[in-house]
Amino acid sequence: MKETFYDRIGESVWRETLPNGLxxxxxxxxxxxxxxxFFATRYGGMDVRFQKDGAWLDTPPGIAHYLEHKxxxxxxxxxxxxxxxxxxxxxxxxxxxxxxYYFDSTSHFEENLKILLSFVSVPYFTDESVAKEQxxxxxxxxxxxxxxxxxxxxxxMQALYEKNxxxxxxxxSVESIREITAQTLYDCHRAFYTPSNMILTVVGNVDPIHIxxxxxxxxxxxxxxxxxxxxxxxxxxxxxxxxxARMEVSIPQFLAGYKCRPARDGEEYxxxxxLGDLTCDLLLGxxxxxxxxxxxxxxxxxSFSGSFEMMPGIAYLYAGGDSKDxxxxxxxxxxxxARIVREGLDEPYFRRVCRASYGCxxxxxxxxxNIAVSLTEGYFHGFDAYRFPRIFDDLRPEDVTAFVQxxxxxxxxVLSQILPRA
Amino acid sequence: MEKxxxxxxxxxxxxxxxxxxxxxxxxxxxxxxxLQEDTAAVWxxxxxxxxxxxxxxxxxxxxxxxxxxxxxxxxDYTVRKKGESQCVGFVASFLDDALVPGGERLLEPVASLLGxxxxxxxxxxxxxxxxxxxxxxxxxxxxxxxxxxxxxxxxDLRLLQEMCAGEAYGVSRxxxxxxxxxxxxxxxxxxxxxxxxxxxxxxxxxGSADFERVRQTLLDAFSTLPRESVRPPVLPxxxxxxxxxxxxxxxxxxxxxxxxxxxxCESDDFSALLLGNTLFGGxxxxxxxxxxxxxxxxxxxxxxxxxRQKGLITVSSGIEFENYQRAYDEIMAQLCAVREGRLDGWExxxxxxxxxxxxxxxxxxxxxxxxxxxxxxxxxxxxxxxDLAAAVESTDAERIFRAxxxxxxxxxYFLKGRERAE
Numbered sequence: 028m029k030e031t032f033y034d035r036i037g038e039s040v041w042r043e044t045l046p047n048g049l050x051x052x053x054x055x056x057x058x059x060x061x062x063x064x065f066f067a068t069r070y071g072g073m074d075v076r077f078q079k080d081g082a083w084l085d086t087p088p089g090i091a092h093y094l095e096h097k098x099x100x101x102x103x104x105x106x107x108x109x110x111x112x113x114x115x116x117x118x119x120x121x122x123x124x125x126x127x128y129y130f131d132s133t134s135h136f137e138e139n140l141k142i143l144l145s146f147v148s149v150p151y152f153t154d155e156s157v158a159k160e161q162x163x164x165x166x167x168x169x170x171x172x173x174x175x176x177x178x179x180x181x182x183x184m185q186a187l188y189e190k191n192x193x194x195x196x197x198x199x200s201v202e203s204i205r206e207i208t209a210q211t212l213y214d215c216h217r218a219f220y221t222p223s224n225m226i227l228t229v230v231g232n233v234d235p236i237h238i239x240x241x242x243x244x245x246x247x248x249x250x251x252x253x254x255x256x257x258x259x260x261x262x263x264x265x266x267x268x269x270x271x272a273r274m275e276v277s278i279p280q281f282l283a284g285y286k287c288r289p290a291r292d293g294e295e296y297x298x299x300x301x302l303g304d305l306t307c308d309l310l311l312g313x314x315x316x317x318x319x320x321x322x323x324x325x326x327x328x329x330s331f332s333g334s335f336e337m338m339p340g341i342a343y344l345y346a347g348g349d350s351k352d353x354x355x356x357x358x359x360x361x362x363x364x365a366r367i368v369r370e371g372l373d374e375p376y377f378r379r380v381c382r383a384s385y386g387c388x389x390x391x392x393x394x395x396x397n398i399a400v401s402l403t404e405g406y407f408h409g410f411d412a413y414r415f416p417r418i419f420d421d422l423r424p425e426d427v428t429a430f431v432q433x434x435x436x437x438x439x440x441v442l443s444q445i446l447p448r449a
Numbered sequence: 450m451e452k453x454x455x456x457x458x459x460x461x462x463x464x465x466x467x468x469x470x471x472x473x474x475x476x477x478x479x480x481x482x483x484l485q486e487d488t489a490a491v492w493x494x495x496x497x498x499x500x501x502x503x504x505x506x507x508x509x510x511x512x513x514x515x516x517x518x519x520x521x522x523x524x525d526y527t528v529r530k531k532g533e534s535q536c537v538g539f540v541a542s543f544l545d546d547a548l549v550p551g552g553e554r555l556l557e558p559v560a561s562l563l564g565x566x567x568x569x570x571x572x573x574x575x576x577x578x579x580x581x582x583x584x585x586x587x588x589x590x591x592x593x594x595x596x597x598x599x600x601x602x603x604x605d606l607r608l609l610q611e612m613c614a615g616e617a618y619g620v621s622r623x624x625x626x627x628x629x630x631x632x633x634x635x636x637x638x639x640x641x642x643x644x645x646x647x648x649x650x651x652x653x654x655x656g657s658a659d660f661e662r663v664r665q666t667l668l669d670a671f672s673t674l675p676r677e678s679v680r681p682p683v684l685p686x687x688x689x690x691x692x693x694x695x696x697x698x699x700x701x702x703x704x705x706x707x708x709x710x711x712x713x714c715e716s717d718d719f720s721a722l723l724l725g726n727t728l729f730g731g732x733x734x735x736x737x738x739x740x741x742x743x744x745x746x747x748x749x750x751x752x753x754x755x756x757r758q759k760g761l762i763t764v765s766s767g768i769e770f771e772n773y774q775r776a777y778d779e780i781m782a783q784l785c786a787v788r789e790g791r792l793d794g795w796e797x798x799x800x801x802x803x804x805x806x807x808x809x810x811x812x813x814x815x816x817x818x819x820x821x822x823x824x825x826x827x828x829x830x831x832x833x834x835x836d837l838a839a840a841v842e843s844t845d846a847e848r849i850f851r852a853x854x855x856x857x858x859x860x861x862y863f864l865k866g867r868e869r870a871e
Contacts, residue, residue, distance in 0.1 A: 035546065036472075037472075037548060056470070058468075059470060059813045060809045060810060060812060060813055061809070061810045061813045061832035105743070107733060107734055107739075108739075108795060108799075109732060110734075111733075111734030111795060111796075111799035111803070112795040112798060112799050112802070113799075113802055114799060114801070114802020114804075114806040115802075115804065115806070116732055116733045116734065116821070117731070122805055131810070132806055133805075133806050133809035134802070134805075134809075145524045159746055160746075162746030163742065163743075163749060165748050166748060166749035166767065166768075166769070167749045169704045169705045169749075169769075170705050170749050170767055172704055173600055173703050173704055173705055174599070213457070231497055239529045264702075274702075275597070275701060275703065276595075276597075276598050277591070277594035277595050277597055278591055278594065278595065282482075283678065286632065289640070303672070311512050311778075312515070313509070314509075314510070314513030314514055314517050319509055319510050321511065322565060325584065325587070328587075328588045328591060347870055349591060349595075379514065379517045379518060380517060380871060382518065382520055383516065383517035383519065383520065383521030384520075384521065384522070385521070386520030386521030386522070386543070386544050387521040389472050389520075389544055389548050390473050390521070390523075390542065390544065391474055392472050392477060393472045393814075395469055401747070416704075448702065
């Protein structure tokens with residue numbers, strides 16, 4: 028096992044790869060009462076088409092999320108109750124590119140971890156239990172459909188992307204999940220829940236050696252083959268430039284999305300993530316000239332914010348919130364980008380925002396959840412997430428200007444709006 | 450390193466929690482004032498207006514530049530309801546000394562900025578700048594109207610409004626539209642002057658600085674705070690019981706229904722009710738979750754909350770409209786099961802460890818600590834999380850059943866879809 032100390036952030040990470048291919052990362056936090064485990068597979072809502080035994084297989088949208096729900100069933104009953112006895116409440120989420128199972132506890136941690144590792148690696152479904160889940164997930168889908176934030180984001184993704192399956196809702200639709208059977212769930216579990224496609228991250232008051240021994244004794248001895256996935260060939264421009272819907276909301280909401288050129292796995296991936304985040308802060312952050320001007324003019328309020336996201340094969344920047352005139356806001360974003368490209372970024376402004384962004388990144392390390400998710404993403408994309416200070420230091424104003432010039436353009440833009448019902 | 454609570458001045462208290470395990474320090478300043486229908490909106494608006502500028506940093510531009518310089522320190526205004534008190538003020542989070550490059554110290558400049566936001570706001574002719582008041586008043590109005598966007602939050606609020614109509618507990622922490630719309634810059638300034646001199650001020654610090662440094666820094670930062678006839682926090686009054694449960698139905702354009710149920714607890718055995726509520730619907734291993742959601746697939750979520758200060762339990766659930774009666778009956782049946790002690794062997798110890806786990810973990814989060822101790826101060830309680838844990842530890846099953854026996858249905862709130870003419 029290898030221990031790496033990162034002096035810029037004052038953290039140590041212990042790493043080990045088991046013979047079955049499972050990656051383990053442990054971040055000891057001896058002064059905390061709480062310990063947190065995160066067990067993730069590189070399999071999410073976008074992995075609907077993949078190769079199995081040499082043939083391409085199409086699976087129903089929403090299947091990764093459905094599988095996540097059903098993993099809690101065990102032959103003996105339900106893993107939730109097993110963990111409940113120790114006061115641990117396990118939970119899980121499915122995103123576009125990963126499914127993660129987690130819990131935290133202040134006592135019986137290793138016992139709980141054993142339960143987590145075994146229920147995630149041993150599937151148990153029956154046709155009856157799979158059919159019953161349709162009611163629960165159907166309700167979940169109905170609930171998110173009523174959520175304007177979800178609607179506005181999903182519609183933006185569908186307008187931005189023509190082929191990439193990130194455009195599909197992670198939960199699927201009430202119709203698509205009807206096609207899911209116990210057999211398709213078993214197939215997907217066998218393909219994606221092999222130790223070689225997974226990573227276990229533990230943050231907290233633990234002994235790294237014990238954790239590794241425990242994972243070795245509980246998990247299967249063999250890994251599995253790498254699974255090729257098909258995300259389609261995505262053109263560089265936005266598929267559509269506008270989308271809107273009416274809902275029961277009090278004020279109009281909008282998101283302006285910009286399709287960006289993606290990065291390859293490795294350190295380049297981390298660099299683009301840092302560059303995209305920094306661009307958001309410089310262009311749209313609370314101390315940016317654009318934010319201050321739009322806020323003063325009443326075009327945006329405190330709900331306005333920007334974000335940069337990356338997934339396999341895609342990257343996009345988006346900004347939004349409440350606004351009485353979303354079109355005007357997007358015009359102003361475009362104008363500000365043109366100004367930045369024309370005049371460059373003011374050096375003292377750049378340095379000041381870098382200082383603030385750096386502080387925010389360090390502050391995020393208070394959260395065990397953030398630590399686990401960022402180490403996991405780093406592993407899936409071939410970089411060490413804790414090396415961010417060095418790469419961040421190397422970013423220059425010209426990098427941001429070039430990023431803006433290439434990506435934040437009208438051809439790449441989508442305006443998604445939710446308007447109140449008349 | 451021990452927690453201390455010290456009186457700094459008349460009606461000014463400092464709770465200091467030394468800790469070295471966090472990446473950040475947290476500093477909070479909160480005024481505690483009675484929650485009332487006619488003043489709630491005024492107090493909710495005040496910190497938002499104060500956050501706009503001080504004498505030294507009169508606008509958002511100069512304020513955010515200062516925060517950038519302080520390594521992205523965050524100072525957020527907060528509006529919270531604790532029992533029948535309204536708490537308004539600021540929470541600041543900034544890098545802890547050990548992580549600041551070059552050994553710079555951030556506690557002193559952040560504390561002084563916090564003091565300025567409260568004691569030295571930018572004014573003209575003895576009142577707040579009209580543009581700031583109007584802008585933030587519009588934002589507050591948007592926030593009040595925006596509650597309806599999240600149907601779960603909306604339904605939870607509506608249940609309390611209906612159940613506790615005419616009582617302080619039924620007032621939203623933001624107040625209402627009618628009162629918010631009428632606030633003028635003059636009126637707000639008069640209220641501000643009153644709050645400054647008469648409301649109890651709770652200061653809170655968590656981080657690596659020693660007590661003396663924190664005390665001195667805060668004394669300096671708040672040296673100009675006027676103090677006269679400070680009012681101690683008001684304690685919540687019990688909810689007057691109803692002879693018959695009241696049912697309120699509301700229609701809206703939604704695809705999922707929301708069923709809320711409010712109960713009155715006549716017993717004051719709080720640790721027994723806390724455990725009883727955890728068994729009933731307070732965790733993902735509770736009877737509501739396992740039966741109403743998992744077993745019967747009647748809803749996507751169903752949970753309950755114990756309002757200790759007010760002696761209430763509320764249930765919140767999302768259901769298909771046509772399942773109203775079935776969900777209602779099942780929720781009542783599960784309450785009955787807790788009263789009658791129909792529990793599986795693991796349930797009671799599971800509920801107990803869930804609560805013990807939660808109390809043990811409070812110390813691992815600075816915002817959790819701040820929120821916990823503010824709640825205690827605002828409602829006149831002095832227990833630490835360990836004291837609550839000890840009370841939970843020593844509560845036996847008989848006490849729980851007896852306490853839950855006193856839980857009576859008071860109000861039902863149902864949000865359903867509008868009938869559409871085809």
